[in-house]
Amino acid sequence: MEKYLIRGGRVIDPANGIDAVKDLLIVDGKIADIGENLTAGDAEAIDASGKVVAPGFIDMHCHLRDPGLEYKEDIISGTRAAARGGFTGVCCMPNTKPVNDCAAVTRYILEKAETKGSGVHVYPVGAISKGLEGKEMAEIGRMKEAGIIAISDDGKPVSNSNLLRLAMQYADHFGVFIMSHSEDKNLVGDGVMNEGFMSTKLGLPGITRAAEEVMIARDILVAEAEGKRIHICHISTKGGVQLVREAKARGVRVTAETTPHYIGATDEWCADYDGNTRVNPPLREESDRLACIAGLVDGTLDAIATDHAPHHEDEKKVEFHLAASGFSGFETAFCISNTELVRSGAMSLSDLVKLMSANPARLLGVPGGKLGVGDAADLVVLDPDRKVVVDAKKFVSKGKNTPFDGRTYYGAVCITMVGGRVIDREQA
Amino acid sequence: MKRKDLLGLEGVSREEITSILDTAMTMRQIVRSSNKKTAHLQGKSIVTLFYENSTRTRMSFELASKYMSAAAANISASASSVAKGETLIDTGVTLDQMGTDVIIIRHPMSGAPKLLAKHVKASVINAGDGMNEHPTQALLDMMTMREHLGSLDGIKVAICGDVMHSRVARSNIYGLTTMGANVVLCAPPTLIPVQIEKLGCTVADTIEDACEGADVVMGLRIQRERQQKGLFPSVAEYCDNWEITPERVALAKKHALVMHPGPMNRGVEIASSAADSDQSVITQQVESGVAVRMALLYMLTRKEQA
Numbered sequence: 001m002e003k004y005l006i007r008g009g010r011v012i013d014p015a016n017g018i019d020a021v022k023d024l025l026i027v028d029g030k031i032a033d034i035g036e037n038l039t040a041g042d043a044e045a046i047d048a049s050g051k052v053v054a055p056g057f058i059d060m061h062c063h064l065r066d067p068g069l070e071y072k073e074d075i076i077s078g079t080r081a082a083a084r085g086g087f088t089g090v091c092c093m094p095n096t097k098p099v100n101d102c103a104a105v106t107r108y109i110l111e112k113a114e115t116k117g118s119g120v121h122v123y124p125v126g127a128i129s130k131g132l133e134g135k136e137m138a139e140i141g142r143m144k145e146a147g148i149i150a151i152s153d154d155g156k157p158v159s160n161s162n163l164l165r166l167a168m169q170y171a172d173h174f175g176v177f178i179m180s181h182s183e184d185k186n187l188v189g190d191g192v193m194n195e196g197f198m199s200t201k202l203g204l205p206g207i208t209r210a211a212e213e214v215m216i217a218r219d220i221l222v223a224e225a226e227g228k229r230i231h232i233c234h235i236s237t238k239g240g241v242q243l244v245r246e247a248k249a250r251g252v253r254v255t256a257e258t259t260p261h262y263i264g265a266t267d268e269w270c271a272d273y274d275g276n277t278r279v280n281p282p283l284r285e286e287s288d289r290l291a292c293i294a295g296l297v298d299g300t301l302d303a304i305a306t307d308h309a310p311h312h313e314d315e316k317k318v319e320f321h322l323a324a325s326g327f328s329g330f331e332t333a334f335c336i337s338n339t340e341l342v343r344s345g346a347m348s349l350s351d352l353v354k355l356m357s358a359n360p361a362r363l364l365g366v367p368g369g370k371l372g373v374g375d376a377a378d379l380v381v382l383d384p385d386r387k388v389v390v391d392a393k394k395f396v397s398k399g400k401n402t403p404f405d406g407r408t409y410y411g412a413v414c415i416t417m418v419g420g421r422v423i424d425r426e427q428a
Numbered sequence: 429m430k431r432k433d434l435l436g437l438e439g440v441s442r443e444e445i446t447s448i449l450d451t452a453m454t455m456r457q458i459v460r461s462s463n464k465k466t467a468h469l470q471g472k473s474i475v476t477l478f479y480e481n482s483t484r485t486r487m488s489f490e491l492a493s494k495y496m497s498a499a500a501a502n503i504s505a506s507a508s509s510v511a512k513g514e515t516l517i518d519t520g521v522t523l524d525q526m527g528t529d530v531i532i533i534r535h536p537m538s539g540a541p542k543l544l545a546k547h548v549k550a551s552v553i554n555a556g557d558g559m560n561e562h563p564t565q566a567l568l569d570m571m572t573m574r575e576h577l578g579s580l581d582g583i584k585v586a587i588c589g590d591v592m593h594s595r596v597a598r599s600n601i602y603g604l605t606t607m608g609a610n611v612v613l614c615a616p617p618t619l620i621p622v623q624i625e626k627l628g629c630t631v632a633d634t635i636e637d638a639c640e641g642a643d644v645v646m647g648l649r650i651q652r653e654r655q656q657k658g659l660f661p662s663v664a665e666y667c668d669n670w671e672i673t674p675e676r677v678a679l680a681k682k683h684a685l686v687m688h689p690g691p692m693n694r695g696v697e698i699a700s701s702a703a704d705s706d707q708s709v710i711t712q713q714v715e716s717g718v719a720v721r722m723a724l725l726y727m728l729t730r731k732e733q734a
Contacts, residue, residue: 197622199622200621200622203538203539203557203598204560206622318517318543319537319543320539321537
């Protein structure tokens, strides 16, 4: 196994309270030493001066589209794209074809990731209900045995509150928690974008914020009554952030995430009916964007997840109503978050690493998220000050669908390492 | 005319609208003459591409094309075939290759004409897209109003009915406010889009308030399907509160116009006694429609020389 000495980088490891220029010696896939002026010996030296060394990002929410939707993305392209974005671990949602609602599909995903993936850890999320139909519970115990990390009916919220309650009780027995896509389908109706002045102006059916907030409130109340854990996915509204803030204050076991696009874009971006601006939940207004940022700053929101949702170009180059929902998110997550949160002055880079690495690792109970001696060398080398212009054509992901194409941000991912192995190194 | 397409009245200037309406007045002479044939569009080909049913708009564009000697063709496509079959962009590119000069599109989804226009060389006229715009309808409405009222400056136009789902409402709001008119909307709260006032109009609490002192009272179609979708409880209760009746029209100015883009649901958004009254110019709107469309086709196909 290769040995590396990563030299002279600013090591940011919030889990261990470190933010200082140090060298990192990596031996046998683990961090063997951290300190100043370490000697390389027979290790390959990596010059990280002027750069940042941080625990690899862990994405709590993505879509790898495999099995069944490989024309959008597969485990090979998806894990490579994740590595390009600085991720060393990703949780893939179960809305594949077939749905990941049984141990066989879970095993397929893990085996393909292991044998053909880029090296990024893949943590499959199982379905709450069979076929995501919201009727009968999926075999949560067997899926856990096969290797799922959590359960979710992502994309198809559990409308039946009793099913949610029973799944919460049942899953807890296996040490599995629910990641909720919180959305009231009746309130969504035929909506395709945020309800507000922009939807009125564009003549597109709107989705009220209440569609998200009603279900977040329900999820919180059920979790509170049961004393169980719930994780709220991809919060997009000011009200949603506030509901989580209040619930946390009274001790509910709730955690939550938002995404780079809810802190980096608003519904004004839909002005040209570009299918690449369609996502679910929809891009909201500036006040929501600012509330999501405030939620990340004050700890209401625990993590930034990408909701990486690759689609084929053909599914986006159509009428807005027909456009598939979602953005290809791995390869823009860091530059958007770094620009909107760190360069804007809202938080420190260490706080951002907490949101993208340390916190997700802790919430998921997986290795990574920290850089202590003896920890697996899952890390990322970043150049946070470098200007990057998003070029979707160059995405490693099959999904080139992003509203951020052509925009300028700050923050490049230079090297991604998993278990002491360089799995991605940027092209010079 | 410098523009390639007419996708909506948003952002169309007062001068442009005036020039279209002036040209339409000339074109109306042709519609009224016994020999309805001119050479204005000789050598031009015009296609109507309708993904939604339409009688008057489509006929009106077709006759406008034919009166001016264009080669006119139709494509009917059901909305479902869009999702299943050829994409809108592919259809547009095909029409381009056939040498089409103007594509007139109606589509159930807002923004579709814009998507088409981006990908074709032909001029695109929006004949109604989803809940977004229906610019030729608003132009013919303005032409009709201007003829009767002399000017649109400072007039009060009450628009009553299903504003939420109406592309006619949005185009009229854009066009009329540009021309200096005051637009007042009235509908059940479930049929008023959020923050519509930001487009420069106002929303009246009651139809009586909307009609009070108005120069024009315009109805918008209420589809029965809206009641089934739970947007209001019954047609009867709708009529109690929002139907355009002679009594309500009487609150408007003495010679106020009663208008409706059609097709009407008599006894729902408008009472027959109002629709058929002396103040109604509903049938004249249809005539204006052909004239306005002739004017537009002429002006858009002459853009090369401009």
